[in-house]
Amino acid sequence: MADHIDRYPESCPYCYRYIKAIHRWENIPYEDSNLYYIVLQCPDAGCQKLFLAVYKEGKKEDSAEWVLDHIISEKQNATKFDPYISDISEKFVDIYGQAFKAEQMGLGDACGATYRKALEILVKDYAIKKTIKEDPEADSVEETIKKQPLAKCINEYFKDGKLKEIANRAAWLGNDEVHYYKLWGKDYEKLREAIMLVVYYIMQEKAADDLLEEMNNPKSGK
Ligand SMILES: [Zn+2]
Structure with a gap:
């Protein structure tokens, strides 16, 4: 590695695998x-x-x-997500797309609140899918999770400490949208970045699960 840089990125932004770039x-x-x-x-x-x-x-x-x-x-910079993400939450992809459009049109105030909503939908739909996957019998999980405050959901379902912190701050950023965005204008950028980190986390988890499965069932691998 070139010795004047601290490190290379550890994962690929396209296939989400851990890589040696x-x-x-x-x-x-x-x-x-x-x-x-x-x-x-x-x-x-x-x-x-x-x-x-x-x-x-x-x-x-x-x-x-x-x-x-x-x-x-x-x-x-696009609003296209991996099909795995749309599978988890089509609504998230839709709301995120609306926020992204608003941002492109220079409507910062409006897109901040919409990004916040997108973040909440993604986190909760992910939590619901994950719970049902692990325990198909889980009753009324959907209702319970939907009623939970966003921060609680983040803390319960995301294992990465740093991501948790970022997602929590993003949740907090959007808590009092109207007043907050008037004061801090550009925080919608941070919200958008936090959303991308959550997407990234979910995709990495999937890549790791796929790899594990391939290792357990060598014949089913590619
Ligand atoms: Zn790749």
């Missing part, structure tokens, strides 16, 4: 630019998609000159 190309930062780009490729034979890792100049306390900030892939 292939370093394809990097830019030479402009003299006063504080961003550094590396083009990476997914090594998975069925994927092989290219994506961009964006690094920010590291601070003194950071371990490297450039620190991974975010990933840019085609998918992130």
Whole structure:
């Protein structure tokens, strides 16, 4: 690995597998630019998609000159989700699409509240599907989960500590939508990013489950 960066992204934004990304190309930062780009490729034979890792100049306390900030892939800016996500919640895909459209039209206030709603629908529909999958007999689970406050749902059904924290903050961001968005304008961006992290978490969990199943039943694998 290039020693001036802290790390490569651990997973592919397209197939969601844990990967050792292939370093394809990097830019030479402009003299006063504080961003550094590396083009990476997914090594998975069925994927092989290219994506961009964006690094920010590291601070003194950071371990490297450039620190991974975010990933840019085609998918992130679109409103198309993997069929697995639409299977969990078609309503989420629909509401998210509405919020995204509102954002594109510059309607920040309106899209913040809609993103918050999308987040809640996704988290709850995921929780419902997961519970039913683990215990098909679970009675009235749908009603119970739908009545739960969003934060409680997040804490109960998501295992990743960091994601939990982010999702909780996002839930809190949207709690008092009207007043909050007037004060803080651009928090809809954070809500959208939190939603993408939740989507990402769900897809990673699926990739891990699929892999486990393949390992348990080698013949059923691809
Ligand atoms: Zn991939």
